[in-house]
Amino acid sequence: MLTSAIVSSTSASPTVQTLTLDITGMKCAGCVKAVERKLAQQPGVQSACVNLVTEVATVTCEPETDPEGLAQVLPQILTQSGFPSQVRQSNSPSLQAGLADLANLRQAQAQRQRRDLIVAIGLLLVSTIGHVSQTIGIAIPGLGNDGFHAGLAAAALLVPGRALVWDGLKSLWHGAPTMNTLIGLGALTAFLTSLVALINPTLGWECFFDEPVMLIGFILLGRTLEQQARHRAAASFQSLLALQPRIARLVKVQGFSPSQDQRDQPQTPTIAPGAIEVPVEHLRVGEWVQVLPGEQVPIDGEILLGESTIDESMLTGESVPVVKRIGDSVSAGTLNQSGAIVLQVTHTGENTTLARIIQLVETAQTRKAPIQQLADTVAGYFTYGVMALAGLTFLFWFFLGLHWWPEVLNYGGQMSHQMSHQMPHPLPLPEALAPASTLPSHPLSPLLLSLKLTIAVLVIACPCALGLATPTALLVGSSLGAENGLLIRGGDVLERVRTLDTIVFDKTGTVTQGQPTVTDIIVAPQLAQPYTTDQLLQMAASVEQGTTHPLATAIVQTAKNQGLDLLSASEFRTQAGAGVIAQVDLAGRRSCVLLGNADWLNQHQVTLPPDAHAQAATVAHQGKTIVHMAIEQQWVGLFGIQDPLRPDAQDSLQTLQREGLRVMLLTGDRRETAQAVAQALGLASDQVIAEVKPEEKSHAIAALQAQGYRVGMVGDGINDAPALAQADVGIALQSGTEVAAETASLVLMRDRLSDVVLALHLSRQILGTIRQNLVWAFGYNAVSIPIAAGVFLPQFRILLSPGSAGFLMALSSISVVLNSLLLRWHFNRISIESPIRQSKPSLPN
Structure with a gap:
């Protein structure tokens, strides 16, 4: 970790x-x-x-x-x-x-528990053989003797049950009783009561030394099975931890070979012979690491030499390997498949992608859902309440119940005779719940029956199921999500996801691919100094080199592709979502050049002629973003930039709408452009919020919330971060900015909008499993404790033995964990039944 x-x-x-x-x-x-x-x-x-x-x-x-x-x-x-x-x-x-020491400690505890289980089962078998020999009339010397069974019970308490009983008593001493306290009190009470009956036969009490033996055996068996199930639940998370490489191959650079085109291609590094293997934690940003075919990438870095296919399935769940070339980024934990590469370290330690994923998953498992708060509150007082109920059970039956229903003493005697002289099967529940038989028996004493009911109440109560209900489901669900590129920050997020009725998508870089290209260059007519399209592109790229906005990148890349040299520029000023201004050297003199939307030019006293508006509207209706350009406060032309939709955008948004969610598009683009994109996505005009400034996106989300909507926001950029934080659930694409990912409640590692649908399904499934677990945990205790207290004894003759109560308690915990493990099956089922077709919608021409 x-x-x-x-x-x-x-x-x-x-x-x-x-x-x-x-x-x-x-x-x-x-x-x-x-x-x-x-x-x-x-x-x-x-x-x-x-x-x-x-x-x-x-x-x-x-x-x-x-x-x-x-x-x-x-x-x-x-x-x-x-x-x-x-x-x-x-x-x-x-x-x-430290983690290694902790792992050794837990392994030793597991081995000790298995050893104790073997001893406990052995004692239980010997005790069973003794009862069976009496039932079938075969005399086995010593095995039918009460003193021998007292020794078996003492051995069960002192050897396999010692830690259990001691921990329970110590917790009670420290004022924090636990499940071990209830089990320990029940086992000790049963043993001491039987011991008194053995020492003083004149009391006429029954000896039930087999109950502590059965109780210890079933509890240890249940815990062993539960522990295995919990380990299986944690297997996905442990496999994620195992992805962390330990060793890296550090290399040195001798020099760089000359490049023919230094502007477009970096110089090729020359690697010194020999490599040094160093622990990953010793690497520093900027150092060089070699990764051979078949090895894990040890650190986040950028490829500077070589080409290979990288298997990123362990981080994103995407099974198809990705081709990586010089300049591409790779993440720690991914697998280099085909070629040797040399990369330069960009992130180390807990800043790597893998480390952040693990931290997000672990954080998700410690952030509790509000639904768990009730369980936690109950659990805090659970053992106190059970001990109080056990005391009331004893007082009621000893002082009142047996006076009202004296015939139950005969029922208890018949049940005791039946369970003392018949073989306690591996599943003793049917015998425990069966009506009293007609076998000859002796009635129990009031004290003895009251004690047996009290012990059953202590033992059958299960605070463990309450404690496992939420964390096991979160552990399985969040780890399963991480395997498939879905990171959920915590149980509180799941509660909010369930209530969402509106999903708002940012346009640029979210529903679009974030790789815009320049498709139109329109030069203003009748200029005093006419410009060519190349000249406009050259000047625009010179100004846009001062910003990293996707539209700026598109203009600069188009200029480079056409072989245009960038001009000297300075005094850059940028307003996010509006435009950029800079001083550019034009024909030997400095000129002020502006690029941006119409409002940005108007703010700088640039008046757009009617032709500009008409031409902009024509281009915008084609779904393209408009960037106006002005030189010295005169409009000189515009650029039409198109960003293709993501292949799965249309199907994903349509699927959300079919599931009853209101889907909306939020963008700072012109309304004409936004409407064209919405039409390609299958959205109506009233589902578009356009011409919204970056700082106003969060206000738009707040306005929807003020109308009573529960809003989820999907975005990827820095300007989306306030809106992601404002939304009830923020969903960020991993390829977006780190600020957006840190602000969001859900992170999509595969950058597929279809994963929004999958994430919502998984979140709902996890929450549904948590609810099922809690209903079972509360329901089990609400039903089983009254049964153990003898509610059905007078009318239906149902009396639970302490051993049967212990078996039911263990079964309850196991059931919760197994139900959480079913999440994997449910997730695979919804993935198959709700596929998102990878179609390729196109913008209208």
Whole structure:
């Protein structure tokens, strides 16, 4: 993981810092709440968010707090509370060493749990053999003796169940009871009650030493299966982490060979013989790295020598390799397939594309959905509530229930006889829920029946399912999205996606390809000094070289393609979304040249003649963007620039409309141009917001929100960032600016508008799975706890044994995790059933 231990927050305050802690020992939602409470209580901690599945905590420090001091204190406090933890180190070598130690610790815990499970199952089998021998009338010396079964129960508590019981009691001592507390109390109560009955037979109590053995065995089995399912849920994210290369081949440049055309082609570097393998974290921006065929690209860089095909599927989900040539960018973690290349490092450490993706995915897994807040609130008090309910269960049955329904003592005796002398099958639930048999039995004592019901309440309650409901779905869903080029920033985003009814698309670079070309050059007629189209293009390119706007790039590139030399220019002034002005050397004298829209020229006292408006309208109706040009406050002509639509733009927008969403186009272009593009996209005229200045885009989004719409904004540029932030959900294309990507809630790594549809589907599917998990978790506890408390005992003779309650509890947790794993199947299904045809709509002529 590339998240550093102490990083600056992206919030407005530059002094806010965050810490990342790796924590072990958490078993349920109660553990999560206990850890969050411990962290939040510490001075200097502003907030804390803990993920049960990834076992990671993100701590936000208060302004002016020393994070280094907290980094030393917090792990000690958590470790003392029974949750061994450590802060991730900020430098890469220490980070890798710390993660390796943590991985070893978790592996040792897993091995110990498997060993304990084997012992517990062995004890359970021996106990079962003893009961079966009595049932079938085969006398096996010692196995039918209550003292022998007492020894089995003690062994189960002291060997495989020791850590479980001890952790539960320690958590109770620290005032933060967890699921282990409930299990430990239930197992100890069953054992001690049976022990009293064994020591003092005159009480007439039944010995049920098999219950602690069954309870420990089923709990450990359930946890082992749950752990495997959780590891499977984290497999996608772990595979993403595994993409991080460790070693790079550093080379040196001897010199550069001369180039025939130094203006258009860079000089070819000459690489010194020999290469040095260095850790990736030691690379610096500007250094040179060689990547051979079949190797992973170790770092973000720009190719300066060679050509190859690069497999980017691990980052974007795109299966078709991409041809990369000199000047193209490559990302760390991608696979070099065919040729040797040399690249110059452009980003290192956590600034690489892969590192940012991993950070986004991990952040998504720690940002909780509002729907989870209820679960967290309940989980914080869950174990207290269960212990209170268990106490009330005992008091009710001992003092009231058995006086109202004394016949249930016979039911309990029959059930006890049935379960003590028949084999507890691998799935003992049917026996536990079956009506009382007619086997001869002795009635239970009021104290014993009350205790059995109390133990069942303690054991059957499952805070673990509540804790796993959201993080497992987010882990699977966000990792699955990352595999397919969809980055979702957190569970709170999913809640907002569900409510969207309007999607607004920026035009340039979003629904269009962002690669505009000059198609028309119109020279003003009847000029005192006539110009040719080449002269206009040469002057315009000389002015536009001072800006990086896509339209400026199109003009400069067209001039280069026609072999026109750029003129000397200075004093550039640019207004985003309006135009540019510069002083250009024309025929030996300096002249003021302006390029931009009509409003920009009007602001500089340039009056457009009627011919200019007529010609601009004609070109604009063809879906082309108009750039006017003036020299010394005189209009001299205009350029028509066309940016082709993305191949999947029309189908993607139409699909969104078919799904009931209102789709709109937002642009600063003339209304005629915007209407032509909208027509090609299949949008109506009232779905276009045109002639909007960059700084007003966010106001346009706010105006829609003021009308009651829930708005998603799709954009790619710096000028889209305020609108992305204003929208309920901002969606950015990865090829856009870094500012846009950082502002957005969803990032599309493949730059395909069809992924907007896919991202919305995935978000809804994740949220649906979270809801299913929470409904199951709450529903299970709401139904099972009353059953365990004996609600159906008087009428339906249903009495759950502690062992059966433990089995149901384990099954509940496993069900939640397995349901989250089904997300992959659902995602593949919606991907197949909702394809976006890759058609190529064209603009009208």
